[in-house]
Amino acid sequence: MQKIIYLLLISIFVVGCKSDNKKEDSNELTVYTHRHYESDQELFKRFEEESGIKLNIVNASADELIQKMSLEGEQSPADVLITVDAGRLYRAKSQNLLQSFSSSLIDSIVPKHLKDEDGQWVGLTKRARVIAYSKERIDSTQLSTYENLTSQEWEDKILVRSSSNIYNQSLLALIIANKGQQSAEDWASGVVENMARAPKGNDRDQVKAVANNEGDLAIVNTYYIGKLLNSEDKNEVEAGKSVDIFFPNQETTGTHINVSGIGVAKYSPNKENAVQFIEFLLQEKAQSIFAGSNFEYPVNPNVEPADILKSWGDFKEDNLSLNKLGEYNKEAVIIFDKVGWK
């Protein structure tokens, strides 16, 4: 019993020490973020050193953070919200949780189609949803568009993860926006018919399945291929090497891209710091770390992407306003349910 009490006292002490250093500090910035990459933490540290602003990081999924912000209301300590897709920023914006901000620096860096038309959020990095195909069995001339994936020749060949994944939802939202609801439904049901197996696992698993001959094509985000090739696990590296990247729709609308982006919270207590933070993240130095170590494409056009990304070459992006992805997200999910895309 005595030992237990000692342990308890020690625990209280340890925990107490930790939460003790909560000084009132007006020069701070509270960041609600869905991103949890190591490179982010390094950047955050660098920002603190350069600006003298203390960062409070709250790390959870974007939807939870949005819910938290909406419950907190005017008292919300959040200054900025960082998400890994445009749809969530749209969701926050439509729930009236963001506010407009302007900065000539930001305007000069970020291309128009990568930011909100009301100036409530901007993209930080880009990722493309592409087709990874087996080098061994497929020739790139066989591939053309997302729409082509429903053709008979791909029966039992396509690997793709669950429709709960936001990147699949955004892709379908894009198709709805470009082609209308009925074509989108036909497309989704066509892909389901061509699936090599019921959707499971994450993007990396789809590539591994291609490497192991379970199918020939995987629909994945570009940065996962970069990560596979740089993995410590040699099986992952081999899986990464077994595929090549194809950018679909180059002759038509362009390849689907999404952004990881940032918005300023409606009730941000430190708006100036927030804008300063966003400017910091968009400048060349930060952009190369932010995008580079995670194999994403920087939004700042003056920054070169990582070598692997460069080796895949330039590609034409679909320039649809990214807010549309959010607007059609729900419809996309409903279609997925209807056509039985798990």
Next chain:
Amino acid sequence: MNLKHRFFKLKRDLNRWSLLLLLILAVVSVPILTIGLKLFDGPGESWNHILEYVLFDYLKNSFLLALFCSIIVILFGVTTAWLVSRFEFPFRKQLEWLLILPLSVPAYIMAYAYAGVFGYSGLFSKLMGAFGIGDFRIEVMNIYGLSLVLSISLFPYVYVSSRTFFLAQATNLLEASRMLGISEFKSFFKLIFPLARPAIIAGLVLVLMEVLNDYGAASYYGVSTFTTGIFRSWFSLGEPETAIYLSAILLLIVFGLILFEKWQRRHLNFTSAKMSKQNYNSRLKPKKANQLWFTVICFIPVFLGFVLPVIQLIIWVEQTFSKVWTVEFISITLESFGIAFLTASVTVLVALLLLFFTRWNKIELLKTSSKLGVLGYAIPGIIIAIGVLIPSLYIDKWLIEKNITSKLILNATLIALVYAYVVRFLAVAYQPLESSSLKIDRSLSDSSKVLGKGNFKTFFKIEFPLIRAGLLSAFILVFIDILKELPLTLIMKPYDVNTLAVKSFEYASDEMVSSAALPSLLIILTALIPAIFLNKLLLKNASNS
């Protein structure tokens, strides 16, 4: 019964324990009631769509999952508990605590590890390759694999609760049965199994609650369950109100099940007037060959639930250690330990108060509703977080309005976090306590009270020593659960607090499973401390008494 009569009865039965019970119940069930009340708000606009296309699938999968898991955990949990408490065989002492360890592997990490072991070029295919059949693969990423993965990480709940029962079980019953010429095997099924029912069910309830609210493993394996449906309505359809509505339905179902179980054993009496005189010297010694079998049988779940995943984790750690390890991990481990220890103590205390206040209170309605307090375990942590955020923000905002404080003081502090944990894990502490207290014969405490001792004195002199084993089990289980806890921690934790689970999640959510192995392994090591330490205490107490 007319109203006046009822009122009279209420007034007669009302004692101070009722009031205290009401108070504590109010505190712990506010978040649950907050969620429950959302039933009246109705779901979001996609409800019809969900009804039409997916709800049946969610229900079917959740039901099957619950069924498969129940079978496996009872098989593993009860068998091993019986063997280690009744027989003597090689490595019994080690196995006794090794059998708790699978609990320390977070279910989603277990899922990743199994996918790794049975994946392409995983351990299993290498082993098969050694036999020349390298192409042979077992696909674990489906509902059967999911059932196995969840069962082996959760069966210790059943193991712990039934072992606590078997250890304290008066052996004279068994002796009598054996003396009457009934075989050990038959006595087990005819006598012990039925007697142990409340204990087994107490563990099973925990398993099922956890199975029902699992999200990570199910979504990775591509199985749509009720809980993945909750998340889908929220994250994909963007309707938190539908998600909460679904959670409220889940709450109702679980509450119903708990009440049904209680109602079913309403006339049965499981108490024993005898103090546990566990016969440490009188464990049966079966034949040598059988002894070996017993060792093997008890080792299987340890192997599946602990050794195998840990081997996989170690392989991953070896690949990633140099990149992932920082000194920070030492302080994060300490913090995780501190938070888990502190919160587990508070939770066990609250559970104890809830249990005994319920017992001392005489109003029937309150007795039944005290079960409300333990429902937090059945719903996803993140929904509990909403249940906690709503009332605590309400208080915070009120304080600001009245100019008592200038900013949020409950939220993003340890107070809100610990409170949320208590609400979430109360069931984990309550179930083992309740099942061990069920065995105490009322006549023991009644005699004490007849002799003029009050409730408190009786508690410390009679009941506390009798439920000590249950208390320790409760503590270990909650401790381990808090170490693993993720969604609540993410959304409720103070900015500068970090836990191992959070760290592991940061990697895993980024599909860097091999990097998540290091923090996961640290979780497991930290969980070992109380598991071993308290197990020793448990044995010492049992043998002293």
